[in-house]
Amino acid sequence: MKKILFAASECVPFIKTGGLADVAGSLPKCFDKEYFDVRVILPKYSCMKDEFKDKLVYNNHFYMDLAGKSLYVGILEMEYDGITFYFIDNEYYFTGEKPYGDILWDIEKYIYFSKALLSALPVIDFRPDVIHCHDWQTGLVPVYLKDSFQQNQFYWGIKSVMTIHNLKFQGTWDIKTIQAMSGLPDYYFVPDKLEFNKDANLLKGGLVYADAITTVSNTYAEEIKTPFYGENLDGLMRARQNSLRGIVNGIDYTDYNPETDKLITKNFNAKNFRKEKIKNKTALQKELGLEQNPKTMMIGIVSRLTDQKGFDLIAYVMDELCQDGIQLVVLGTGDEKYENMFRHYDWKYNDKVSANIYYSEPMSHKIYAACDAFLMPSLFEPCGLSQLMSLRYGTVPIVRETGGLKDTVEPYNEYEGTGTGFSFTNYNAQEMLKTVRYAEQVYYDKKREWNKIVDRAMAKDFSWSSSAAQYQELYDWLA
Numbered sequence: 001m002k003k004i005l006f007a008a009s010e011c012v013p014f015i016k017t018g019g020l021a022d023v024a025g026s027l028p029k030c031f032d033k034e035y036f037d038v039r040v041i042l043p044k045y046s047c048m049k050d051e052f053k054d055k056l057v058y059n060n061h062f063y064m065d066l067a068g069k070s071l072y073v074g075i076l077e078m079e080y081d082g083i084t085f086y087f088i089d090n091e092y093y094f095t096g097e098k099p100y101g102d103i104l105w106d107i108e109k110y111i112y113f114s115k116a117l118l119s120a121l122p123v124i125d126f127r128p129d130v131i132h133c134h135d136w137q138t139g140l141v142p143v144y145l146k147d148s149f150q151q152n153q154f155y156w157g158i159k160s161v162m163t164i165h166n167l168k169f170q171g172t173w174d175i176k177t178i179q180a181m182s183g184l185p186d187y188y189f190v191p192d193k194l195e196f197n198k199d200a201n202l203l204k205g206g207l208v209y210a211d212a213i214t215t216v217s218n219t220y221a222e223e224i225k226t227p228f229y230g231e232n233l234d235g236l237m238r239a240r241q242n243s244l245r246g247i248v249n250g251i252d253y254t255d256y257n258p259e260t261d262k263l264i265t266k267n268f269n270a271k272n273f274r275k276e277k278i279k280n281k282t283a284l285q286k287e288l289g290l291e292q293n294p295k296t297m298m299i300g301i302v303s304r305l306t307d308q309k310g311f312d313l314i315a316y317v318m319d320e321l322c323q324d325g326i327q328l329v330v331l332g333t334g335d336e337k338y339e340n341m342f343r344h345y346d347w348k349y350n351d352k353v354s355a356n357i358y359y360s361e362p363m364s365h366k367i368y369a370a371c372d373a374f375l376m377p378s379l380f381e382p383c384g385l386s387q388l389m390s391l392r393y394g395t396v397p398i399v400r401e402t403g404g405l406k407d408t409v410e411p412y413n414e415y416e417g418t419g420t421g422f423s424f425t426n427y428n429a430q431e432m433l434k435t436v437r438y439a440e441q442v443y444y445d446k447k448r449e450w451n452k453i454v455d456r457a458m459a460k461d462f463s464w465s466s467s468a469a470q471y472q473e474l475y476d477w478l479a
Helices: 019-030 103-124 140-146 175-182 202-209 218-223 234-239 273-288 311-321 336-348 361-370 386-392 403-408 429-445 447-459 464-478
Strands: 002-007 036-043 057-066 069-080 083-089 130-134 159-164 172-174 199-201 212-215 244-246 297-302 326-331 353-356 373-376 396-400 422-424
Touching: 002 019, 002 103, 002 464, 019 036, 019 130, 019 464, 036 103, 057 103, 069 103, 083 103, 103 140, 103 172, 103 175, 103 202, 130 140, 130 464, 140 159, 140 202, 159 202, 159 464, 172 175, 175 199, 199 202, 202 234, 212 218, 212 464, 218 244, 218 403, 273 297, 273 326, 273 361, 273 447, 297 361, 297 429, 311 336, 311 429, 326 361, 336 353, 361 386, 373 386, 373 429, 386 396, 386 403, 386 447, 396 403, 396 429, 396 447, 422 429, 429 447
Parallel strands: 002 036, 002 130, 036 083, 130 159, 159 212, 212 244, 297 326, 297 373, 326 353, 373 396, 396 422
Antiparallel strands: 057 069, 069 083, 172 199
8 A cells, every 4th residue: 555645834624825735635635545644744724723723732842953953753644525634733833923924034944844744653653655745834844854854764765746736836945045054964955965056955955855746736837937927946847857747636525615615605416507507697696786687798707816816817808897797796805906806897897897905705706606607717837726616517617718717617618619717918918808709709609509518518527536646657767
């Protein structure tokens, strides 16, 4: 039986700020338990919900040497959904209202976490064949594994995988500081190892030393070899392209299931959506104070309101868009300029635009279930989960062809009668508007065609099981 350890800085249901938490929490459940023993290790944050903190069981504790200091490492554990989760406990590092804050402090605490989780393995008596590391927070795990830990036979032959969820975040700071925090020798801080534009880069360390690298879609794996998407690491990605593969994320099909979802007004499925889905729309129109008209096309947006997600394009054509026969429902927080822009249009077109500048899981489900289309014009998108949820709820995605959006949304072709959504190629506001208007035209003038797009969308399978099969293949190849 292969033993796999997921190392991550966040994980559902314990702590979540983004898609990484979904992967770390949902994927381990989907492996074949006959052949794979998959466990997860993460920090024990004081901001975790009490309902989980109260169930943690003490396993052990010890002191670890890091950069000349002796530091406490506590280990707690719990079983959840059939998976064993370990929590590294150190109140000095993991207290605070949220998991991330000041970047320098984050760098210090995740250096500690990376060394602590490796040091904890003999103590918990779990020797993984593969440690699967996620993002820059665990970037030093493959480095330490090849360094001081090789003095102990226990660690010989343990392989590491590094998954990039978003290459933009790398964990960089000046070399002197990171060397002092990590205790790594001088020879690691050179251009072909951790050095990066005269600074030190934790993610780069992981990418240089990991035995395999994955990212969260095929297209993104190709894109990050180019200067535009490569965030200055494109040279390294090209150098390691034989070890790099893209495996698209999934979503939890029990949490996101229109047939059983308790958060939506009216359950529906692929057979009865023509009659039942619309009841979610009229309920949401009423709840949000929009004009109550089941025939009006409703477009949803659930997102962080940032440049990466394409909101400068939306801002550019928002006035024109509001002239169309549509309603726009927005949910999310982010840059103040975008929050205020949506508030302004909500005020100006009160019966057409609803700006919900907060985040709420129940409201997100209502939007996926109620809307006719879902707009996601990202500048770059490593994988993207919102379009997968939209497809699941028969809400037709309108996306830009980048990263995971290109891999998961098949553009509608009216001549062949194929496609699960609408897409445009260039990062251009007019091209986006033209695509939205093409979708409006199909929605209003060719309703049968629209319903067939919904049929095909709901028939797609982006559950975790197909991703898990590809990871299993990777682990078999490695170890």
